[in-house]
Amino acid sequence: MIELAHLQVLAAALFSIGLYGVLARRSAVLILMSIELMLNAVNINLIGYATFVDFGEAQRALGQVLIIFVITIAAAELALAIAIILRLYRNRSSVNVDQIDALRW
Amino acid sequence: MLSQSLVFFYIAAALVIIGGLGVVLTRNIVYAAFALLAAMLGVAGVFLLMFAEFLALVQVLIYGGAVVIVVLFSLMLTRIQDFENLTDHRQWPLAALLAIGVFALLVAATLTTSVRVVERQSLGFLELGESLFTDWAVPFEVASLVLLVALIGSIVLVRTSGGRD
Amino acid sequence: MTEIIGTNWAWVIPALSAGAFFIVLPFRRYLPVQGAPLSIAAILLGFVLFWFVLADLLASGTADLSIRWLSVGDTTLTWGTTVDQISVTMLGLVTFVALLVQVYSLGYMKHDGKYDPGLGRYYAVHSLFVAAMLALVLADNLVFLYITWELVGLGSYLLIGFWYERRSAAEAAKKAFITTRIGDVGLLIGIVLLFRATGTFDISTLIHIAQNGGIEQGTLNVSMFLIFLGAMGKSAQVPFHVWLPDAMEGPTPVSALIHAATMVAAGVYLVARLMPLFELTPTVLVVVASVGVVTFVFAGTIALVVTDIKRVLAYSTVSHLGLMMLSLGAGGVGVALFHLVAHGVAKAMLFLGAGSVMHAMHEETDIRKMGGLRRRMPVTGWTFAIGAASLAGVIPLAGFFTKDEVLLRVLEYRHPVFIVLALFGVVLSALYMARLTFATFFGEPKSDHSEVHESPTVMTLPLLLLAIPAIGVGFFAFGLGDTYKGFAGFIDGHSKFHLNIWLSIASLVLAGIGIWIGWAAYIRGSLSTERIIDRFQSVHRVLAAKYYVDEIYQWVIDRIVLVLGRFIAAFDRVVVNDTAVDGTGDSVKISGFRMKFVQTGRIYNYGMAMAAGVVILSLIWWIVQT
Numbered sequence: 001m002i003e004l005a006h007l008q009v010l011a012a013a014l015f016s017i018g019l020y021g022v023l024a025r026r027s028a029v030l031i032l033m034s035i036e037l038m039l040n041a042v043n044i045n046l047i048g049y050a051t052f053v054d055f056g057e058a059q060r061a062l063g064q065v066l067i068i069f070v071i072t073i074a075a076a077e078l079a080l081a082i083a084i085i086l087r088l089y090r091n092r093s094s095v096n097v098d099q100i101d102a103l104r105w
Numbered sequence: 106m107l108s109q110s111l112v113f114f115y116i117a118a119a120l121v122i123i124g125g126l127g128v129v130l131t132r133n134i135v136y137a138a139f140a141l142l143a144a145m146l147g148v149a150g151v152f153l154l155m156f157a158e159f160l161a162l163v164q165v166l167i168y169g170g171a172v173v174i175v176v177l178f179s180l181m182l183t184r185i186q187d188f189e190n191l192t193d194h195r196q197w198p199l200a201a202l203l204a205i206g207v208f209a210l211l212v213a214a215t216l217t218t219s220v221r222v223v224e225r226q227s228l229g230f231l232e233l234g235e236s237l238f239t240d241w242a243v244p245f246e247v248a249s250l251v252l253l254v255a256l257i258g259s260i261v262l263v264r265t266s267g268g269r270d
Numbered sequence: 271m272t273e274i275i276g277t278n279w280a281w282v283i284p285a286l287s288a289g290a291f292f293i294v295l296p297f298r299r300y301l302p303v304q305g306a307p308l309s310i311a312a313i314l315l316g317f318v319l320f321w322f323v324l325a326d327l328l329a330s331g332t333a334d335l336s337i338r339w340l341s342v343g344d345t346t347l348t349w350g351t352t353v354d355q356i357s358v359t360m361l362g363l364v365t366f367v368a369l370l371v372q373v374y375s376l377g378y379m380k381h382d383g384k385y386d387p388g389l390g391r392y393y394a395v396h397s398l399f400v401a402a403m404l405a406l407v408l409a410d411n412l413v414f415l416y417i418t419w420e421l422v423g424l425g426s427y428l429l430i431g432f433w434y435e436r437r438s439a440a441e442a443a444k445k446a447f448i449t450t451r452i453g454d455v456g457l458l459i460g461i462v463l464l465f466r467a468t469g470t471f472d473i474s475t476l477i478h479i480a481q482n483g484g485i486e487q488g489t490l491n492v493s494m495f496l497i498f499l500g501a502m503g504k505s506a507q508v509p510f511h512v513w514l515p516d517a518m519e520g521p522t523p524v525s526a527l528i529h530a531a532t533m534v535a536a537g538v539y540l541v542a543r544l545m546p547l548f549e550l551t552p553t554v555l556v557v558v559a560s561v562g563v564v565t566f567v568f569a570g571t572i573a574l575v576v577t578d579i580k581r582v583l584a585y586s587t588v589s590h591l592g593l594m595m596l597s598l599g600a601g602g603v604g605v606a607l608f609h610l611v612a613h614g615v616a617k618a619m620l621f622l623g624a625g626s627v628m629h630a631m632h633e634e635t636d637i638r639k640m641g642g643l644r645r646r647m648p649v650t651g652w653t654f655a656i657g658a659a660s661l662a663g664v665i666p667l668a669g670f671f672t673k674d675e676v677l678l679r680v681l682e683y684r685h686p687v688f689i690v691l692a693l694f695g696v697v698l699s700a701l702y703m704a705r706l707t708f709a710t711f712f713g714e715p716k717s718d719h720s721e722v723h724e725s726p727t728v729m730t731l732p733l734l735l736l737a738i739p740a741i742g743v744g745f746f747a748f749g750l751g752d753t754y755k756g757f758a759g760f761i762d763g764h765s766k767f768h769l770n771i772w773l774s775i776a777s778l779v780l781a782g783i784g785i786w787i788g789w790a791a792y793i794r795g796s797l798s799t800e801r802i803i804d805r806f807q808s809v810h811r812v813l814a815a816k817y818y819v820d821e822i823y824q825w826v827i828d829r830i831v832l833v834l835g836r837f838i839a840a841f842d843r844v845v846v847n848d849t850a851v852d853g854t855g856d857s858v859k860i861s862g863f864r865m866k867f868v869q870t871g872r873i874y875n876y877g878m879a880m881a882a883g884v885v886i887l888s889l890i891w892w893i894v895q896t
Contacts, residue, residue, distance in 0.1 A: 001108055001110065001111065002108070002110045002111050002114050002154065002225070003222070004220060004222055005215060005216070006111075006114060006118075007151070007155075008211075008212075008215040009212055009215065010118045010121060010122075010151070011211075012207075012208050012211035012212050012215065013122055013125075013208060014121055014122070014125050014144070015207070015208075015211065016204040016205065016207050016208035016211070017122070017125040017126060017128075017129055017204065018125065018129075019200075019203070019204045019207055019881060020129050020197075020200050020201055020203075020204035021128060021129035022874075022877060023194075023196070023197075023199075023200035023203065023204070023874055023877055023878050023881060024129065024193045024194055024196065024197035024200040024201070024874075025129065025193060025194075026193060026194055027134060029134060029176060029179060029180065030128070030129075030134060030137055032176070033128050033137060033138070033141050033176065034128060034129060036141065036145075036168070036172065037125050037128060037129075037141070037144060040121075040144065040145065040148045040168075043148065044121075044148060044151055047151065047152055047155045047157055047160065048155070049220075050155070050157075050228075051155045051156070051157075051225050051226060051227075052220075052222045052223065052225065053220060053221070053222065053223065054221075054223045054226075060226075060228060060232065060236070061228060061232060061233050061236030061237070061240070061241075064157055064159070064160055064228055064233050065233070065236060065237055065240075065241050065244075067157075067160055068160070068163065068237070069244065069248055071163060071164070071167055071168075072248045072251070072252060073248070073251065074172075075167055075171065075172065075252070075255075076251050076252050076254075076255035077255070078172055078175060078176075079175070079255050079256065079258075079259045080255050080258055080259055080262070082175055082176070082178075082179045082259070083258065083259035083260075083262035083263045084262060085179060085183075086179060086182055086183070086262075086263045087262050087263060089182075089183045090265075095183060097872065097873050097874055098194065098872055098874070100873070101870070101871040101872055102871070104869070104870060104871025104872070194874055196874065196875070196878060199878060200878065203878065203881055203882055203885065206885050207881070207885055210885060210888060210889065210892075214892070
């Protein structure tokens with residue numbers, strides 16, 4: 001039978017993969033995609049708990065509603081991030097994060 | 106003996122993991138975008154296994170449709186040749202180490218924490234919709250406001266004509 | 271018995287003048303006559319209130335009033351007033367003299383029908399000074415007293431330097447401020463020492479503790495001596511007297527206020543107020559008496575040769591303050607205050623008279639160019655003569671009685687040396703007063719005085735009003751049956767004035783000798799001053815140079831203070847500034863410059879550090895949890 005632990009391990013794996021992508025990739029677009037992976041890992045975790053844990057009759061829909069909100073925020077964040085990347089590209093002719101070093105001394 | 110649901114789960118999980126790894130490991134950004142699509146579809150499968158049909162639908166529509174398309178559009182609007190040969194930072198081994206560390210930590214935490222588990226329980230379309238528009242009506246409206254703001258913000262950010270460059 | 275207006279209202283008196291200060295100073299340009307009437311009204315109201323306070327005091331005895339100000343640890347500071355015989359005496363004197371001086375100033379600060387443009391500032395600072403002095407008199411604890419003490423110093427600085435565009439006035443103001451400050455350091459240390467020994471600033475509590483032996487004798491000796499240093503500075507005792515003659519640079523009414531009845535009296539008042547403590551330290555009392563008698567004679571001799579009308583009065587003030595200190599040194603609080611009052615009104619009148627003369631003679635101050643002025647300025651001349659005679663000790667004016675009481679006290683409580691010196695000082699005091707009066711108002715004019723005329727009524731009226739107590743205050747020495755036991759009895763409740771007929775005769779004869787010499791030298795001319803100066807040339811030179819005290823100070827400042835100062839400045843520059851202050855800054859700058867290379871400015875490095883931090887923190891948390 002499928003169990004909660006399966007989903008949790010899968011979520012952990014996906015989250016770690018996303019983290020690696022954020023830290024290791026050079027392209028801003030790819031970093032963005034990795035962030036989406038991490039958000040999906042969270043969603044997997046949420047659906048696992050929503051299905052396998054009893055929150056009582058009043059909060060039955062809580063888990064799925066939360067996932068809907070996460071997806072909404074992710075979409076909003078993605079739209080803004082893509083806009084920022086396009087802007088960046090226009091100003092710097094590059095979307096590589098190691099060339100964006102205005103913070104450097 | 107593997108049960109049917111477990112078989113489907115492994116298929117979906119494999120899709121998710123392979124897609125995820127594809128996103129972070131491939132050298133071609135278009136491949137990465139398609140790998141992301143695969144991972145999203147895998148997650149949609151997981152949703153289905155959890156009897157969350159609506160969420161699976163939303164996942165496919167928003168991620169599989171909108172998100173991946175937006176990413177591909179962004180690639181189109183920038184110079185695609187920049188992305189043909191993607192390289193990683195020099196710190197990638199460290200990042201890998203850290204990612205493995207996080208994975209180990211999360212798995213360890215999962216295995217050592219006991220949660221009172223019940224049987225898989227489903228939630229129908231109707232119930233979800235009713236809850237969303239009664240108990241969660243206000244957050245729902247706020248979320249729509251967030252989307253609107255993000256929309257306007259994106260337009261303002263990428264607009265060229267008449268803007269102050 | 272509580273009245274509606276009584277001793278509990280005493281605090282209103284300084285508050286009124288303080289209020290006048292806070293209104294007049296910012297709004298003086300918009301007020302009629304630059305706010306002077308407001309200031310005068312405040313002090314007039316204060317003077318009226320004084321009578322209510324006095325009446326209540328006589329009816330229901332001394333009263334304390336205090337409100338909590340702040341608490342630090344176990345110590346509570348209070349704002350409070352003490353209304354007793356000593357403070358009410360000072361209250362009356364200060365309000366009376368200040369009122370008349372402020373009225374007089376209206377005339378004095380008017381030149382050719384126009385008011386001085388700084389009149390508003392003058393009255394504002396005047397009110398501040400009076401408020402501070404009144405609060406000082408009423409203060410019931412040493413911190414409050416010290417604050418007002420410094421405010422008095424500030425007021426005097428501002429008033430002496432009123433004509434700050436004149437270099438000499440600005441210098442004199444600084445000199446007065448700094449010289450008194452030297453003594454004030456002693457006062458502050460003394461107060462802190464007393465606080466350390468007892469844990470309280472409240473004067474009556476302090477006295478109570480000390481009288482029960484709660485303070486070690488050595489500590490008490492040191493702290494009382496230090497407090498006396500503060501009194502020496504304010505009351506211009508040798509060797510801190512140098513500021514007072516120079517302070518004559520201020521407007522003359524200011525001198526009448528500050529150098530007759532108020533600021534210089536603060537030192538005497540302080541010693542009188544703390545007399546129960548001083549009585550426990552006989553050694554310090556001997557010091558007080560010695561300083562007093564030395565000042566009395568010392569300043570008297572200088573007053574003989576000074577030719578500036580105001581400076582003669584200034585040295586006379588120093589001299590009489592010495593007499594008060596001598597009296598305090600003999601333990602006579604009542605007699606000292608009695609002389610303080612008599613001297614205060616007489617000297618205020620003399621200063622105002624001198625101001626009247628200067629006003630008429632276009633700021634001329636050299637008495638060698640005056641003479642015969644009484645015919646031109648009768649009111650000024652006769653009131654001046656009354657004041658001078660009072661201070662010279664002519665019977666039956668106030669000065670005779672008060673001086674006599676002081677001498678009697680000294681005779682009874684101190685070594686014979688003191689009385690001999692004091693009697694010598696009496697001759698001097700009579701002589702210089704006679705000289706000043708005769709040279710200015712009698713004899714023949716020594717320059718053209720045809721344009722000189724009497725001052726306006728606004729100036730002569732205060733003179734006449736001051737003449738009344740200058741003549742009559744001496745009679746308060748006598749008791750009136752059982753209800754009033756004489757001034758000393760009023761102050762401490764038991765002692766009585768009495769007359770030693772031989773001493774009175776001696777002092778009268780000595781005063782007469784002084785006046786006779788003055789008469790002979792300056793009116794009849796039978797005694798040539800030139801011949802005397804020729805005969806005692808070296809003595810005259812020393813006296814004219816004021817015993818070279820200023821020169822000694824200058825030498826000390828040049829050779830010791832400035833050298834030390836340069837050394838400290840160099841230390842400050844090299845060690846404190848270059849090493850400590852700049853060194854700290856430089857080390858931060860250099861280390862920052864070196865450390866900035868740690869910052870790559872690349873987001874993914876920061877992200878890595880952040881993620882690693884999260885992992886490490888989670889691990890730590892997990893380990894701690896299990």
